[in-house]
Amino acid sequence: MRTAVLNEPGELAVEERPRPDPAPDEVLVAVGEVGICGSDLHYYEHGRIGDYVVESPLILGHESAGEVVEVGERVTDLEVGDRVALEPGVPCRRCAHCKRGEYNLCPDVTFMATPPDDGAFAEYVAWPADFAYRLPDEVSVREGALCEPLSVGVHVARRGDIGVGDSVLVTGAGPIGLLTMEAARAAGATEIVVSDVVEGKLRRAEERGADATVDPREEDLGDAVARHTGGEGADVVVEASGAESAIAGSLDAVRRGGTVVFVGLADEAEVPLDVLDIVDNELDVRGSFRYRNTYPAAIELLADGAVDAAGLVDFEADLSDVDDAFRRAMDPDTVKGMVTVGR
Numbered sequence: 001m002r003t004a005v006l007n008e009p010g011e012l013a014v015e016e017r018p019r020p021d022p023a024p025d026e027v028l029v030a031v032g033e034v035g036i037c038g039s040d041l042h043y044y045e046h047g048r049i050g051d052y053v054v055e056s057p058l059i060l061g062h063e064s065a066g067e068v069v070e071v072g073e074r075v076t077d078l079e080v081g082d083r084v085a086l087e088p089g090v091p092c093r094r095c096a097h098c099k100r101g102e103y104n105l106c107p108d109v110t111f112m113a114t115p116p117d118d119g120a121f122a123e124y125v126a127w128p129a130d131f132a133y134r135l136p137d138e139v140s141v142r143e144g145a146l147c148e149p150l151s152v153g154v155h156v157a158r159r160g161d162i163g164v165g166d167s168v169l170v171t172g173a174g175p176i177g178l179l180t181m182e183a184a185r186a187a188g189a190t191e192i193v194v195s196d197v198v199e200g201k202l203r204r205a206e207e208r209g210a211d212a213t214v215d216p217r218e219e220d221l222g223d224a225v226a227r228h229t230g231g232e233g234a235d236v237v238v239e240a241s242g243a244e245s246a247i248a249g250s251l252d253a254v255r256r257g258g259t260v261v262f263v264g265l266a267d268e269a270e271v272p273l274d275v276l277d278i279v280d281n282e283l284d285v286r287g288s289f290r291y292r293n294t295y296p297a298a299i300e301l302l303a304d305g306a307v308d309a310a311g312l313v314d315f316e317a318d319l320s321d322v323d324d325a326f327r328r329a330m331d332p333d334t335v336k337g338m339v340t341v342g343r
């Protein structure tokens with residue numbers, strides 16, 4: 001089968017690999033579409049993300065969906081021909097985190113396209129059937145692939161306890177920020193402000209339903225958010241850029257007693273935060289890591305038309321043009337590029 005393999009930073013090659021056989025609890029999926037994620041681009045450019053280092057050839061891609069072509073002998077709830085979204089992180093199911101239900105925190109997770117685990121830029125993937133979610137007719141294979149970044153947004157909305165009537169600031173209008181905005185809207189948020197430093201991204205946020213947008217280089221973020229929230233600040237701030245200035249500025253934009261959710265990953269592990277501010281204003285400061293139990297909700301949001309994930313897509317490219325697709329995806333105005341593997 002054809003795969004796209006990262007051999008060296010900046011060197012992505014289409015290579016033949018043996019087609020996998022599904023284990024008894026797995027399904028074999030003919031991959032249809034795979035989204036290009038910021039982490040794929042990071043491995044492509046730098047060969048590492050923090051402690052995860054690409055030390056041997058790695059198949060990238062973890063936002064995927066396709067069609068079941070074979071089922072393992074113990075699989076009872078999926079059939080050949082079902083279209084499925086693949087949740088890319090499969091936990092050990094045995095550790096304390098898994099048993100608590102926080103399986104996104106499992107230290108022994110196998111996560112697609114995170115060294116040393118291969119990803120989904122491949123014609124076929126064998127995957128545990130319980131991490132393959134059947135798509136209803138209303139949800140396309142492309143949308144199925146985008147359940148992955150949407151899941152990040154759904155988990156953020158849950159971590160932030162975003163609810164009816166809340167005001168929310170999202171810093172960063174990449175795929176994660178934009179899908180978080182839509183998950184927040186679906187959760188009941190009524191005033192959503194989005195900030196970014198790229199004009200085209202702010203326009204995208206407006207087109208997709210942001211109530212207001214702010215470029216923090218032109219206007220103080222705290223003042224702008226106060227103006228849109230009756231002088232109070234946002235009930236919930238979601239930091240989805242990873243930019244140090246946005247991380248530090250998040251505390252100026254949240255109301256007293258509000259919540260800040262950090263989902264963006266800064267290049268530096270340490271970014272100064274004013275702890276007195278957190279104590280004095282009784283802020284809830286939370287991290288949000290990947291997701292757990294979000295795929296069913298993401299699929300429902302797409303089936304109901306509550307979220308327009310496919311509208312994020314700027315371009316599609318065939319697997320044979322994956323290297324060029326990665327270059328296009330690096331343009332700051334690009335939100336999402338898709339690689340088509342089969343249909």
Ligand SMILES: NC(=O)c1ccc[n+]([C@@H]2O[C@H](COP(=O)([O-])OP(=O)(O)OC[C@H]3O[C@@H](n4cnc5c(N)ncnc54)[C@H](O)[C@@H]3O)[C@@H](O)[C@H]2O)c1
Nearest residue numbers: 038172174175176195196241242243246263264265289290
């Ligand atoms: N915690 C998790 O589980 C998780 C999952 C996926 C992605 N991430 C991280 O979330 C972040 C967003 O992911 P993405 O794929 O949308 O990334 P992205 O790079 O596509 O988007 C980031 C956006 O932030 C904008 N930005 C840069 N500086 C800014 C500033 N000072 N203020 C406001 N916006 C600014 C950029 O212009 C860009 O539009 C990244 O840091 C990524 O690594 C975390």
Ligand SMILES: C[C@@H](O)[C@H](N)C(=O)O
Nearest residue numbers: 037039114149152290
């Ligand atoms: C969650 C996923 O989208 C993210 N890029 C990760 O590898 O953690």
